[in-house]
Amino acid sequence: MFNKVLVANRGEIAIRIMRACRELGVRSVAVYSDADRNALFAKYADEAYPIGESPPTKSYLNIERILDVARKAECEAIHPGYGFLAENAAFARACEQEGIVFIGPSSHSIEQMGSKIGSKNIMKRAGIPVIPGFDEPLESAQHARQVAEEIGYPVILKASAGGGGMGMQIVKDSSEIEGAFERAKSVAMSAFGDATIFMEKYLLEPRHIEFQVLGDLKGNIVHLNERECSIQRRHQKLIEETPSPLMTPELREEMGRVAKKVARRINYHNAGTVEFVYSRGNFYFLEMNTRIQVEHPITEMTTGIDIVKEQFKIAAGEPISFSQEDVHIHGHAIECRINAEDPLNDFRPTPSKIRRYRSPGGPGVRVESGVHMGYEIPPYYDSMISKLSVWGRTREEAISRMERALYEYVIVGVLTNIPFHKAVMRNERFRSGDYNTHFIEQWDFVPEVKEIIRAEKEKGDSLASAFGLEDKKLAAITTAVAAYSHSLIAGERQNRGQR
Template structure:
């Protein structure tokens, strides 16, 4: 087991990893920018190192400074959390060159899954169902027309190196295709420095289903069920739950077994998430995230398995702590991402939290680094914390969530708490009847009625 882990992140995820490391008896080092000097994870770590000014490029994305912090403190492993350098293959390679363990997959696996075209090819080779479309980047408009005609309109054009909805355009007819291609290429080139795009069949009302996996890097892997992340705004997840209201036990087992077998065959090490669009009983691979997800606590709630413990255990050479047949799914869990944003316009609202009170009671978990008097800096994402609620079934979970949201108090900044209080009372949400377009339609209708 590791002697000392450096946590190359900030906020609630840095605190989450720190707690897991301490439970395993491992000393912790955190890095921070000058803007985060008073952050909770800095206060609680065994050691802390300031690595630069507030801009991420000068601090949390500064590989040289993070490696130097490892060498100064004697850290023998790095946990990247999510975001920042968590899916940076170069970072993983540099750590390996310095004999420091990256708590995550190999640089090669990060590279494969970071390129969406190569990821799709790999998924197809491993037996994971994929969305019909081009086998790689489309070279010209003529090829694009041929592929679109074969799979049928509507189609979606995506950036090969993309994410977050950038470089992504829908063409509903042959007439729409030229401008959609041109726009997607332009956005992809500006955002990622790579204008390569590919084409897929556009699904009209799919759900976003992701499967949590963990591999030991030596040919063994398990799945921990799925999460439903269909409630999204601008391709960003807002509300996640496990298990999905749309799947039955047979579907859950089928897709889970496909994913765990694929990850075992790949020789993948650590935690990861295979993401799908799901429509009419069929799963279609869209991407794999080679890191811990923001929404991992809902999986922990229904399985009782600490995913960060598993990451550390696997990276240290200890293998998986459990077998697939021993994993049991108990109850239902929902996570709400509470952001410092206006609940109507989603404009960021940095500032000082004057009053902070989190809900409690059976089945309630809040992952947050915030506290009364904490100043939310304007330089990073606006996440204040995550409210995770667990119940014996979805009905109990929803009722418990309603109560927890009523107890949650954050004063001094605007938050998205009003949005979740609205959602928890909506009949479609109560029935689990939604898709990836539902939330944006609901927000548009609410704004129009205001």
């Protein structure tokens, strides 16, 4: 096992990785931007180093600065988390050339899956079902119109180098094609530096199902069952659950077999996720995310397997510590992404200062967060505040537990999507399990969310009221708590250095 690992990320995922480091006896190194100078993850690490200004291009996306810190701190490995450089083949290759272990797949695997066009063609040659479409770059809006007429409307335009749903454009008829093409190209270039666009048939009643896979350097590959990720806004996930309500043992076995075949086809090692679209009895390969996923906690809760620790062990050359036969599903788990965003304003980000904060707890509740009372959410990064995950013996118990946990969650000073999540948990279509990726757009949730907000304001949230202190007293307490926490962390660092 490694002695020291650099975590090339921030926020809650950085803390999640550092916790695994502590349990494995590995020293962790943080890198932080100007905006994150006083962030919790930077204090939690055994060592922390500045890497530049707040914009990601000047800090968390700066490969050379991160490698400089790795050399300086004498790190043997780098864990990229998710986002930023996690799926950057150039970064993985730079680590390989530097003799630093990249805790993830090889740069070649990342390259193979980094292009949606290229990855689809690889899978087609391997006999893996892919979504019907035109798997070559579209040259112009006129070319796109010709292809769409051949495929048949509706179609969807996608960025070949994209991810996270960014830039996707659904086109229902020929009158929309030109504007959609230009928008897709513009977003692709600005977000990914690559304006290559391709087209797929837009499937009706699609469900987004993904399979967690692990591969080691000895050729072993296992899957850890599926996650349902169909509740999305702007093609980006908001709520995930496992197992999927639509899954049968036979379908799980077949999709799991195909997921492992995908990983084996590209000699994959470490943690990854094979994503599928399911529509009317058929499933198709969508893409492979060559990194740990935001929603990995719910898989850990239902399998008892620590995926991040397995990442470390695999990267250190150890075999996967269990077989496929050892993987079972225990109960049901749901994750809600708690974001600083306004669901009544098209889920627009709302970065601000958290004046009061209390996270939920109790049986079956897991909160992963990098914030605290008094924390100022930076406008430069993703709007996620935390991942709230719950486990129950049944899906019904998990939903009830999530409702209870959302009731307990208090965040004052920042608009969040908590009222939206409360409305989803009460929605009959969600509770039935019969939903797809159109769930949000087909549901007029605004009146229900407004009613939840109105009712809470009217009664006065009793938990928020428990923090009803004068601002000066609140500031003094916040400062004192922060100082005490920092002293404990400093003392722990000193003790670890003496051992």
